[in-house]
Amino acid sequence: MSLNGTAYVAQPDAPEPLFHYPQARLAPETPHRVLYVSGIACNRPDGTWPGVSENKNGILSLDIREQTAAALDNIDTIIKSATGGKASVKNLIEATVYIVDMGRDYVGMNEAWNEVFPTRAVAPARATIGVKQLPDPRMIVEIKGSAVVQL
Structure with a gap:
């Protein structure tokens, strides 16, 4: 079992597609808490914007791969x-990805996503939504999610 529970796929023997996320995740059976993470973009507390030049x-110039990796x-x-270092992004059980331009950026976002979550067995359940705009014109991707953590 992964840190974020068990992946569920209706047809587990089907080949894994290009996108790495399961159809659902079952939370771990151990006592846990859920950490709800607000929509997060690429910008850093020090004022830098990875993926923006x-x-x-x-x-x-906006780079979806760099922005996704930074988010x-x-x-x-x-x-x-x-969590005092007891959990990480690998504890995400679900995530929603907001993208400004699906046609241009979905593939690049997915490539960066797959670097962090290389298989659907460890990836959170995910929805990807195209939006008209995000709060800052430098943002082309924003990610929110929920993590199952033990404190």
């Missing part, structure tokens, strides 16, 4: 901090 004309890293930091 600006050219001399003020035009932004997941930020979530990892939050979970570790909230």
Whole structure:
């Protein structure tokens, strides 16, 4: 069993698709608590924005892979901090990913996601939603989720 419980897939013998997440997760049977993580983007407390660069004309270049990796890293930091290091992003049981441009960015987001969660056996259940915009024009992805943790 993974840190975030047991993955459920209706047809477990079917080949694993390009996206790595199960259809559902069953929480661990041990006493646990749920940590609800707000929508988190790539921006860091020090004011940096991984996956965002600006050219001399003020035009932004936005990298979905870097932004997704940074958002997941930020979530990892939050979970570790909230649990005194006893849990991590690997304890996410479910996540919702918001993307500004699904056609352009879904594949890149998924590639970065798969680096953190290499199989559906360890990935949280996930929904990916296309949105018109996020709170800052530099944000092209935001991730929220719930983690099962033991304190």
